[in-house]
Amino acid sequence: MTLRALDATGALGTTDPESTLITMKRVVSVYPRLPSVRYGRDARRRFMGKAAEYAFIVPALAVLVVVLLYPMLTAIHLSVSSVELVPPSEAWMGFATTFTGLANYVEVLHNADFWSAAYRTVIFTLLTVVGSLALGMAFALGLEAKITGRAAFRIILLAPWAVAPIVAAATWRWIFDARYGILNDVIRTVIPNAHTVLWLADPTLALVAVSIANIWLRTPFMMIMLLAGLKAIPADQYEAAAVDGASAWRRFLHITLPNLRFVIMVATLLEGIWTFKNFDVVQVMTGGGPGKATEVLSVLIFKTSFQFFHFGTAAAMGILMAAALMVVAILYLRLMRAR
Amino acid sequence: MFKREVLPRTALHVAMCAGVAVMAFPLVWMALVSVKSSPEVLAYPMTWLPRAPTSESYANLLTTRNFAGYFINSVVVSLVTTVLAMVVAAPAAYGFTRFRYFMGSALQSFFLLTQMLPGILLVIPYFVMMRALGLLNSYPSLVLIYTALSLPFCTWMLIGFFHDIPREIDDAALVDGCSKFGVFFRVIMPLAAPGLAATAMFAFLVAWKEYLFALALTTDESREVITVALSNMFSEDRVAWNDVMAAAVIVSVPALLIYSFLERHMVRGITAGAVKG
Numbered sequence: 001m002t003l004r005a006l007d008a009t010g011a012l013g014t015t016d017p018e019s020t021l022i023t024m025k026r027v028v029s030v031y032p033r034l035p036s037v038r039y040g041r042d043a044r045r046r047f048m049g050k051a052a053e054y055a056f057i058v059p060a061l062a063v064l065v066v067v068l069l070y071p072m073l074t075a076i077h078l079s080v081s082s083v084e085l086v087p088p089s090e091a092w093m094g095f096a097t098t099f100t101g102l103a104n105y106v107e108v109l110h111n112a113d114f115w116s117a118a119y120r121t122v123i124f125t126l127l128t129v130v131g132s133l134a135l136g137m138a139f140a141l142g143l144e145a146k147i148t149g150r151a152a153f154r155i156i157l158l159a160p161w162a163v164a165p166i167v168a169a170a171t172w173r174w175i176f177d178a179r180y181g182i183l184n185d186v187i188r189t190v191i192p193n194a195h196t197v198l199w200l201a202d203p204t205l206a207l208v209a210v211s212i213a214n215i216w217l218r219t220p221f222m223m224i225m226l227l228a229g230l231k232a233i234p235a236d237q238y239e240a241a242a243v244d245g246a247s248a249w250r251r252f253l254h255i256t257l258p259n260l261r262f263v264i265m266v267a268t269l270l271e272g273i274w275t276f277k278n279f280d281v282v283q284v285m286t287g288g289g290p291g292k293a294t295e296v297l298s299v300l301i302f303k304t305s306f307q308f309f310h311f312g313t314a315a316a317m318g319i320l321m322a323a324a325l326m327v328v329a330i331l332y333l334r335l336m337r338a339r
Numbered sequence: 340m341f342k343r344e345v346l347p348r349t350a351l352h353v354a355m356c357a358g359v360a361v362m363a364f365p366l367v368w369m370a371l372v373s374v375k376s377s378p379e380v381l382a383y384p385m386t387w388l389p390r391a392p393t394s395e396s397y398a399n400l401l402t403t404r405n406f407a408g409y410f411i412n413s414v415v416v417s418l419v420t421t422v423l424a425m426v427v428a429a430p431a432a433y434g435f436t437r438f439r440y441f442m443g444s445a446l447q448s449f450f451l452l453t454q455m456l457p458g459i460l461l462v463i464p465y466f467v468m469m470r471a472l473g474l475l476n477s478y479p480s481l482v483l484i485y486t487a488l489s490l491p492f493c494t495w496m497l498i499g500f501f502h503d504i505p506r507e508i509d510d511a512a513l514v515d516g517c518s519k520f521g522v523f524f525r526v527i528m529p530l531a532a533p534g535l536a537a538t539a540m541f542a543f544l545v546a547w548k549e550y551l552f553a554l555a556l557t558t559d560e561s562r563e564v565i566t567v568a569l570s571n572m573f574s575e576d577r578v579a580w581n582d583v584m585a586a587a588v589i590v591s592v593p594a595l596l597i598y599s600f601l602e603r604h605m606v607r608g609i610t611a612g613a614v615k616g
Binding site: 049085088092094145160161216224273277280283284301319332 | 347358384520569587
C-alpha cells in the first residue's frame with residue numbers, strides 16, 4: 001500500500017485524533033496482512049510458473065545427462081584406470097578398475113599406431129572436405145543457373161544424403177572391386193592394356209577410394225548448405241556486376257565467394273567434425289586395411305576396445321580424439337556467436 | 340549474341356547431366372546388381388544390365404538369411420526412437436523459444452556440443468553400462484542411445500519451427516485461461532504439426548542408418564538390426580554380392596521413401612542449428 005493510498009483513507013491529512021486512531025487501526029490491521037498475503041500468493045504462482053517452464057526442458061536434459069554425460073564421465077574414469085570386466089554382480093557397472101593415473105595416456109601418446117591413425121584421419125577428413133566442397137559448389141552453382149529439369153536434378157543429387165553410410169560403403173566396395181568391379185571394367189574399356197588397379201588392396205589408393213565413397217555420401221550436405229547460402233545473396237549485386245560487364249568467373253570470385261564465406265566456414269567445420277568421427281564407411285569398406293593403411297582413429301579405437309578389450313587404452317584414445325574435436329567445436333561456436 | 344548465350348548453356352546442361360549421372364550411379368548400380376543371378380555377378384566379361392533379372396537374392400534374404408526379422412528389429416527400434424525423441428525434444432524446443440532459463444543460451448550450446456562427441460568414445464562406456472544392466476542385445480539399449488543422439492538435432496530443428504509461430508497466439512491462449520502446458524499441447528502442437536512430422540522423419544532416419552552402436556551392443560544374431568546384418572554378410576568366406584546389394588536396397592528403400600517426403604524440408608533440416616546460432 002503506497003503513501004497515496006494511505007492518504008486517501010485520511011490517515012495522513014486529518015487532525016481529528018479519533019478518526020485518525022480508527023484509521024490507524026484499520027491501516028494497521030490491514031496493512032501488514034494484505035500485501036504479504038498478496039506477495040505470498042504471487043511468489044507461489046511465480047514459482048509454480050517457473051517450475052512449469054523448467055518442466056519443458058527437464059526431460060531432454062535428463063536424457064542427455066544420463067545417456068551422454070554419464071557415459072562421458074565413465075569414459076574419463078576408464079581412461080585413468082586399468083580396466084577388467086567382471087560379472088556385474090561383483091562390481092558397480094561390472095568392471096573392476098585400478099587407478100593408474102595418466103598411464104594410459106602416456107602409453108597412447110607413445111603409441112606409433114595412434115599417431116599414424118590420427119594422421120590418416122586428418123588426411124581422410126581433408127580429402128573429404130575438399131572433395132565434397134568442390135563438388136557441392138559445382139552442383140549448387142549449376143542448380144542456381146536456372147537450368148532445365150532443376151527439380152529432378154536436385155532430388156537425385158541430394159539422394160545420397162538419405163543413404164545409410166554402410167550402404168554407401170558396401171556399394172562402393174563392390175564398385176572398387178579389383179576383379180569384378182565396374183570401375184576397373186570402365187578403365188579396361190578405355191585403356192585396353194591398363195593394369196588392374198587394386199583400389200582397396202593398395203595402401204595408398206585405399207585411403208583415396210574410401211575418401212571417394214565418403215565424398216559421394218557427403219556432397220549433398222555441402223550442396224544444401226551452399227544452396228541456402230546462394231539464395232541469400234542479394235540479386236542487385238549480380239545486376240550491378242552485369243552492368244559493369246564482369247565475366248562469370250569474376251562474378252563468382254568477387255560476389256559469390258565473399259558472400260558465401262561464412263556458409264563455407266560453417267559447412268567445412270561441420271563436415272570436418274563429421275568425417276573425423278566417421279566409423280561406418282571405413283569399417284565396412286576396408287576394416288582399416290590393407291594392413292593398417294586406412295585405419296582411422298575410430299576404427300583403431302573400436303579394435304582396441306572390442307577386439308583386444310583394452311577398454312582403458314581405448315577410452316584414453318577416445319578422450320584425446322574428443323579433445324581435438326572440442327577445439328574445433330569451440331571454434332565453431334565462437335564463429336556462430338560472432339555472427 | 341545468340342551463340343554466346345546458347346553455347347555455354349548447352350555446356351552447362353551437359354556438365355550437369357554428367358555430374359548427376361555419376362552421383363546417381365552407385366544407387367542405380369546397387370539396384371541392378373541386386374537382380375543379377377549369382378553366376379552373372381562373377382561373370383567375365385561383366386554385364387552392365389542384368390541378362391535375366393531375377394529376384395533370387397531377395398528370396399535368399401527372406402528365406403535363408405532371416406532378413407524379415409532384422410527388418411522388423413530396425414523398424415521397431417527406429418519407430419520407438421522417433422516417438423521418444425519427439426516427446427522429449429518438442430517441449431524442450433518450445434521451452435527454449437518461449438521462456439528464459441538460467442544459462443539458457445549455454446544450455447542450447449550444450450545441446451549442440453553433445454553432437455560433436457565422437458560416437459566411438461561414447462560406445463565404450465555405454466557398452467560397459469548396458470552389459471552391467473543386462474541390456475545387451477535389447478531394444479531399450481539401442482532406443483535410449485538413438486534418442487539421445489537424435490535429440491539435440493531434433494530440438495534445434497523444432498526451435499526453428501516454433502520460432503515461426505507468433506507469440507501472440509500463445510498470449511491469447513494464456514489470457515483465455517489456458518495453462519502453459521495447455522497452450523503447448525492444445526494450441527502450438529497442432530499448429531506445428533508439419534514441422535513435427537518432418538522432424539520425426541529425421542529422427543527416424545538417424546536411428547535407421549546407425550551402425551556403430553548397433554554393432555557394439557548386439558552379439559545375439561536374432562537381435563541384430565538391418566545395418567549390422569548387412570555388414571555381417573562381408574564376414575562370409577565368399578561374399579554373395581547380389582545378396583549384399585539386395586540387402587542394401589532393402590535398407591535404402593524406406594530411407595529414400597522418407598527422403599522423398601522430406602526433400603522440401605531438407606534445407607531447414609540440414610542447416611538446423613548450423614546457421615542459426
